[in-house]
Each structure stands twice: as C-alpha cells, then as structure tokens.
Amino acid sequence: xxxxxxxxxxxxxxxxxxxxxxxxxxxxxxxxxxxxxxxxxxxxxxxxxxxxxxxxxxxxxxxxxxxxxxxxxxxxxxxxxxxxxxxxxxxxxxxxxxxxxxxxxxxxxxxxxxxxxxxxxxxxxxxxxxxxxxxxxxxxxxxxxxxxxxxxxxxxxxxxxxxxxxxxxxxxxxxxxxxxxxxxxxxxxxxxxxxxxxxxxxxxxxxxxxxxxxxxxxxxxxxxxxxxxxxxxxxxxxxxxxxxxxxxxxxxxxxxxxxxxxxxxxxxxxxxxxxxxxxxxxxxxxxxxxxxxxxxxxxxxxxxxxxxxxxxxxxxxxxxxxxxxxxxxxxxxxxxxxxxxxxxxxx
Amino acid sequence: xxxxxxxxxxxxxxxxxxxxxxxxxxxxxxxxxxxxxxxxxxxxxxxxxxxxxxxxxxxxxxxxxxxxxxxxxxxxxxxxxxxxxxxxxxxxxxxxxxxxxxxxxxxxxxxxxxxxxxxxxxxxxxxxxxxxxxxxxxxxxxxxxxxxxxxxxxxxxxxxxxxxxxxxxxxxxxxxxxxxxxxxxxxxxxxxxxxxxxxxxxxxxxxxxxxxxxxxxxxxxxxxxxxxxxxxxxxxxxxxxxxxxxxxxxxxxxxxxxxxxxxxxxxxxxxxxxxxxxxxxxxxxxxxxxxxxxxxxxxxxxxxxxxxxxxxxxxxxxxxxxxxxxxxxxxxxxxxxxxxxxxxxxx
Numbered sequence: 205x206x207x208x209x210x211x212x213x214x215x216x217x218x219x220x221x222x223x224x225x226x227x228x229x230x231x232x233x234x235x236x237x238x239x240x241x242x243x244x245x246x247x248x249x250x251x252x253x254x255x256x257x258x259x260x261x262x263x264x265x266x267x268x269x270x271x272x273x274x275x276x277x278x279x280x281x282x283x284x285x286x287x288x289x290x291x292x293x294x295x296x297x298x299x300x301x302x303x304x305x306x307x308x309x310x311x312x313x314x315x316x317x318x319x320x321x322x323x324x325x326x327x328x329x330x331x332x333x334x335x336x337x338x339x340x341x342x343x344x345x346x347x348x349x350x351x352x353x354x355x356x357x358x359x360x361x362x363x364x365x366x367x368x369x370x371x372x373x374x375x376x377x378x379x380x381x382x383x384x385x386x387x388x389x390x391x392x393x394x395x396x397x398x399x400x401x402x403x404x405x406x407x408x409x410x411x412x413x414x415x416x417x418x419x420x421x422x423x424x425x426x427x428x429x430x431x432x433x434x435x436x437x438x439x440x441x442x443x444x445x446x447x448x449x450x451x452x453x454x455x456x457x458x459x460x461x462x463x464x465x466x467x468x469x470x471x472x473x474x475x476x477x478x479x480x481x482x483x484x485x486x487x488x489x490x491x492x493x494x495x496x497x498x499x500x501x502x503x504x505x506x507x508x509x510x511x512x513x514x515x516x517x518x519x520x521x522x523x524x525x526x527x528x529x530x531x532x533x534x535x536x537x538x539x540x541x542x543x544x545x546x547x548x549x550x551x
Numbered sequence: 552x553x554x555x556x557x558x559x560x561x562x563x564x565x566x567x568x569x570x571x572x573x574x575x576x577x578x579x580x581x582x583x584x585x586x587x588x589x590x591x592x593x594x595x596x597x598x599x600x601x602x603x604x605x606x607x608x609x610x611x612x613x614x615x616x617x618x619x620x621x622x623x624x625x626x627x628x629x630x631x632x633x634x635x636x637x638x639x640x641x642x643x644x645x646x647x648x649x650x651x652x653x654x655x656x657x658x659x660x661x662x663x664x665x666x667x668x669x670x671x672x673x674x675x676x677x678x679x680x681x682x683x684x685x686x687x688x689x690x691x692x693x694x695x696x697x698x699x700x701x702x703x704x705x706x707x708x709x710x711x712x713x714x715x716x717x718x719x720x721x722x723x724x725x726x727x728x729x730x731x732x733x734x735x736x737x738x739x740x741x742x743x744x745x746x747x748x749x750x751x752x753x754x755x756x757x758x759x760x761x762x763x764x765x766x767x768x769x770x771x772x773x774x775x776x777x778x779x780x781x782x783x784x785x786x787x788x789x790x791x792x793x794x795x796x797x798x799x800x801x802x803x804x805x806x807x808x809x810x811x812x813x814x815x816x817x818x819x820x821x822x823x824x825x826x827x828x829x830x831x832x833x834x835x836x837x838x839x840x841x842x843x844x845x846x847x848x849x850x851x852x853x854x855x856x857x858x859x860x861x862x863x864x865x866x867x868x869x870x871x872x873x874x875x876x877x878x879x880x881x882x883x884x885x886x887x888x889x890x891x892x893x894x895x896x897x898x
Contacts, residue, residue: 225579230599232572236663249599252577256850316583503603503852503883536850548891 208475210419218360222264236501241517244528257535259289262361267293277347281338284313291322304338353410353472362413366420403529405513408432409463411472418479432483433512438464442483462509490515496547507535555822557766565707569611583848588864591875604882606636609708614640624694628685631660638669651685660884700757700819709760713767750876752860755779756810758819765826779830780859785811789830809856837862843894854882
C-alpha cells in the first residue's frame with residue numbers, strides 16, 4: 205500500500221488515550237436483517253455511548269493532546285455529532301469549546317451541544333459556511349481549529365474502529381496493542397485465518413471514518429473490500445474519488461445531515477484514493493428503507509448516515525449476494541419526530 | 552451476607568464460558584435522560600447482541616455445560632427471550648432445542664426462535680401453562696428442562712452483568728478474573744474507591760437477573776442499593792418479597808411480557824430476600840413513559856421490561872433525587888407496530 209497520512213502505530217497509540225466508554229463497541233451478527241438483504245450482516249454499533257456517535261473516538265484524541273500541551277480553547281464546525289463529541293471530551297479536560305453549526309442542523313444535536321456546556325454559534329447557511337466561520341474564529345481568537353477529517357487525530361480516532369473489527373483475527377488473549385504488525389500478518393498467513401467478514405461498508409462524509417478504517421483494513425486485512433457509501437444528494441467526495449480529483453457541488457439535498465459536505469479536502473481525498481476499493485451513491489428512499497430495516501429487524505434507531513451501508517446493499521443485492529458485510533452504525537442522534545416521519549408505521 | 556445459592560467464584564467461571572459477543576456490554580452515563588428524571592442515570596445495555604436481550608449470558612452457560620457432558624436435547628418455557636437465547640446457544644453447539652411459549656407471546660420473539668432452528672410449541676394459555684408443558688415434555692422425552700431463575704446457570708449468567716458493573720471499581724488493567732474477592736474488598740477499603748453509582752434498578756420477573764446481579768452487589772459492593780422493579784399488573788414476586796413467602800396471582804395484565812409470571816419459585820424468592828433492598832411496582836403508563844424517554848433521549852428502542860427501571864424513577868422522583876442509578880436495559884425484542892402504538896409521536 206502507498207503511504208497515506210495514517211500509521212498503524214499512531215492509531216494504536218490513539219486508542220490508549222480514548223476514554224474506554226467509546227471503545228470495544230458491540231460487533232455482532234444480525235441474522236434478522238439477512239433474509240431481506242441476501243447476505244450475512246454484522247453490525248459495529250457506535251451509538252451506545254455518551255454522545256451516541258463514533259465521533260468521541262476522534263475528539264478524545266484531540267482533547268487529550270490539547271489538555272497535555274495545547275491551547276485550552278478550541279473551535280470546530282459540525283453538523284452536530286463532532287460538536288457534541290468535542291464538547292464532551294473538552295468538558296472532561298477543562299477545555300473551552302466553541303461549536304459552529306448550521307441553523308438548519310438537527311435540533312437534538314444542537315440541544316446536546318449546548319447541554320454539554322459548549323458555546324454554540326449558528327450560521328445562516330450550510331455546513332460549508334460553518335466551516336468557514338469556524339476557521340475565522342480560530343484565526344481571530346488565536347484558538348485551535350479542529351477540522352474533521354483533515355486533522356489526523358479525527359482520522360486516527362475513527363481508525364480505532366478498524367482495529368476492533370480485526371480483533372477476531374487475533375489469537376485470544378493477545379491484545380491489539382501487544383501485537384506487532386509483522387507478527388499479525390505472519391500469523392494470519394500461517395494459520396490461514398480469514399476475517400469473518402469480507403466487506404466493510406462505511407458512511408462517507410468528510411472522510412475521517414473512511415480513510416481511518418480503510419487504512420487499517422488495507423494495512424492489516426487487505427482482503428477485505430472497503431466500500432464507502434454516500435447519499436446521491438451529497439455526492440461530492442464520491443464523485444471526487446471516481447474522478448481522482450476534487451469535485452465540489454453547489455448544494456446538498458439529503459436527510460443524511462452527518463455526511464452532507466460539498467467541498468472535499470484534497471489531502472483526505474488523496475488518502476481515500478489509496479484505501480477505498482469503491483465509493484457508491486444511494487438514493488434517499490434507500491436510506492429510509494435502511495433505517496426502517498434497522499428498526500424492524502435490529503431494534504435500532506439510527507440517524508440517516510448510519511443506514512447508508514444497508515442502503516448500499518439494498519441498491520445492489522447481486523453484488524453482495526452470499527457475502528459477509530460489516531456495516532458501521534455510526535450515529536443515532538435524530539429528531540424523534542423527523543425520525544418517526546421517515547420510518548413511521550403509523551401515519 | 553447470608554448464603555444465597557450463588558457464589559462469586561462460580562459466577563466468574565460462568566463468565567469464561569460465555570461467548571464474548573454477550574459480554575462487556577456498553578455501560579454509559581446518559582445525561583440527556585437526567586433533566587427528566589432528577590438523578591444521574593447510567594445505562595447498562597444488554598440489547599446489542601445476536602438475540603437482543605441479556606438472556607444469552609445464561610443460555611451460554613447452560614449450553615456449554617450440556618455440550619460438554621449433558622443430554623443433547625433440551626427444552627424450556629419462555630416468554631420469548633430465553634427461548635431465543637437458548638436456540639442461539641444450542642445451535643452453535645449442536646443441541647436439539649425445544650421452546651414452549653404462550654400463543655399470545657410477542658410475535659417477533661416467536662419468529663426469531665423459529666428462525667434460529669428451534670422447535671417451537673405454542674400453548675393456549677399464559678407463561679405458567681408453558682412452564683407446565685415444558686416440564687411435561689422434559690419428563691416424557693427424558694430431555695433436559697431449563698428452568699429460568701431456578702437453574703443456577705441462568706442466575707450465574709445474568710450475574711455476570713453485576714461483575715461488569717463493578718469493573719470501574721477495579722484497578723486498570725486488572726481483570727475481574729484475576730482479582731480475588733478478598734483482594735478486591737481490601738483494595739476498595741484501602742483506596743476508599745466508591746462505585747460511581749449508588750443504586751441499581753433491575754427488572755424483576757422470575758428473578759434470575761435480580762438474584763444474580765443482586766448477589767454480586769451484596770458480595771462485592773454492599774453499599775449499592777439493589778432495587779427490583781415489576782409491573783403492578785404482574786406483581787407476584789414483589790408481593791412475595793414483601794410478605795416473605797410465596798404469593799401467587801390468578802392472572803397478569805401488563806405489556807411487559809418478559810416479566811409476567813404468576814408463580815414465583817420458592818428457592819429464588821429465598822435468594823431474593825437476601826440480596827434485594829427493595830422491590831417496587833410500577834404502573835403501565837410509567838412503563839410506556841419510560842420507553843418513550845429512552846427513545847426520545849437515548850435513541851433506544853426497548854421492550855417494556857427494559858423500561859421498568861426508568862418507570863421506577865418516574866414514579867418516585869424524591870427517592871432518587873441526586874442519586875446515581877444504573878438501569879439495566881435488558882431487552883429490545885418488540886413487535887414494531889405494538890411499539891409504535893405505545894410510544895408513537897404520530898398517531
């Protein structure tokens with residue numbers, strides 16, 4: 205594999221500074237989903253933690269570094285999950301956290317950012333305007349800007365999910381931290397142990413999770429296909445991946461607020477080109493069908509971004525027939541009324 | 552503490568035979584619930600596994616013992632969760648599993664028992680009739696009867712939840728398995744470490760979870776108050792606990808199907824008298840309000856039994872004001888239409 209910005213040793217080190225409440229999340233086969241999808245499906249559940257998304261992994265890395273030797277004030281733009289996670293991680297370490305978000309963001313996310321004691325500033329525009337405003341605040345106030353997916357800590361935090369996906373590869377009782385990469389590769393070769401899954405489906409937004417988990421797969425389990433999934437209504441990064449250069453869009457139109465960016469970051473795209481095997485776009489109705497399947501057959505309430513993997517299978521059953529996919533259920537912060545409107549059986 | 556039928560060393564041993572997919576479940580503070588409840592609330596989430604309830608812990612113990620040196624055929628009565636879990640655990644070990652259930656049981660639970668390859672027999676009556684029928688089958692066919700809460704393995708499996716609740720008590724890196732009881736007690740005394748919670752709320756049905764988790768608390772963290780919660784519509788065990796002898800009821804009337812027994816088992820009551828600090832009854836509307844709070848503020852779909860702890864706080868806010876409760880969210884197997892009918896925002 206060519207060099208991405210990521211590194212397995214750093215990812216293992218990141219794992220050691222993350223609060224355990226975000227680690228070792230459930231990974232389980234969900235057979236009730238399988239008749240409807242035509243393939244084996246395992247869920248990696250990133251919602252059962254204090255901020256209900258995977259973003260705490262990255263903000264723990266960011267905040268622990270800042271608490272050690274950085275400025276005590278920090279700002280980020282967020283569709284809601286990063287901001288909530290940074291507010292949580294910052295509060296525990298006495299950091300002063302500012303979050304900039306679109307005033308159209310999910311209300312539950314904004315409420316929880318405020319409840320965690322962060323300063324919340326709303327912009328009258330979309331997430332890209334929030335990014336600009338956050339950068340301005342950082343510049344004017346001289347505080348640390350956390351840029352999701354660009355800042356390596358956010359990718360390394362997300363990448364720890366990948367290490368946990370591979371735990372089944374490892375001999376019992378031997379921790380990821382204690383296993384050298386070479387040893388692991390050798391062991392895998394010797395025993396012929398295959399991972400119990402052959403495909404990982406990753407929601408694609410800014411790219412932190414896709415490049416992070418993708419890097420781990422390509423480094424430690426290169427046989428696993430890494431497929432990124434984005435909504436047709438917010439296709440910038442996927443189009444960029446296919447054309448191998450940054451493609452921006454003028455607007456987004458999707459309920460999957462967590463992945464609705466318009467301006468991919470070049471360095472992140474470069475990494476994604478090295479670790480993703482494919483990037484696919486899915487329709488809104490497939491996202492909703494995926495959310496409904498996760499409710500009906502897995503008793504899981506998820507936000508739209510977390511249903512992208514299931515949506516990808518629904519849109520291309522032939523491709524996945526007979527395979528074993530892991531889908532990362534990455535967040536569950538929804539406005540319940542909106543959620544009920546999407547999936548509601550009672551109308 | 553007087554002797555219950557349980558034993559910490561056996562519970563630790565049980566933990567070693569349980570498939571890891573059921574262990575180390577999420578335990579996290581859920582602050583979004585707290586303004587509505589007036590106390591600190593942590594969730595121990597037992598739903599993110601292949602059978603979506605805590606029952607897999609017990610059936611793993613049962614099935615691993617049977618696979619080693621027992622009969623290869625087994626029968627149990629179940630409201631649905633035990634049967635599903637026994638079907639899962641038995642399938643993995645080549646056991647022949649029969650489940651007897653009421654024909655009024657939750658459809659989703661029955662479907663999943665069948666899907667896991669167990670033989671399902673329905674009786675035209677309630678759970679107590681299913682218990683009688685399962686005992687008859689065991690007698691006539693000479694196969695092993697698994698009796699929930701009476702069979703120690705079911706209590707020991709559930710008790711492993713208690714060990715995990717106490718992990719925060721233990722020094723980092725030291726595993727429960729490696730810590731002797733005396734050492735742990737000494738360490739706790741020396742460091743003055745208090746558990747980060749002072750109350751555990753446990754759904755009370757047959758009593759496996761209440762006696763199991765209660766035993767662990769009384770043995771290793773006697774300062775934690777153990778409160779059992781049962782629906783007013785199925786109060787037999789709670790009434791028995793208060794009167795210190797078995798009290799049966801003629802019928803049950805509750806949506807909390809998982810805990811709707813009428814005939815407490817004397818040996819289980821004896822244990823419960825030794826480990827529970829209180830047993831309370833809650834109204835159906837409080838159970839529904841609890842389910843709705845878990846959906847609105849924790850993005851969790853739960854079955855009614857799993858909302859009993861929240862219901863208990865809702866019914867007696869003064870008692871819990873300022874305290875830190877852990878509530879075990881013990882199952883999420885619901886018929887989605889019924890669930891939507893209970894909690895639905897859209898009607």
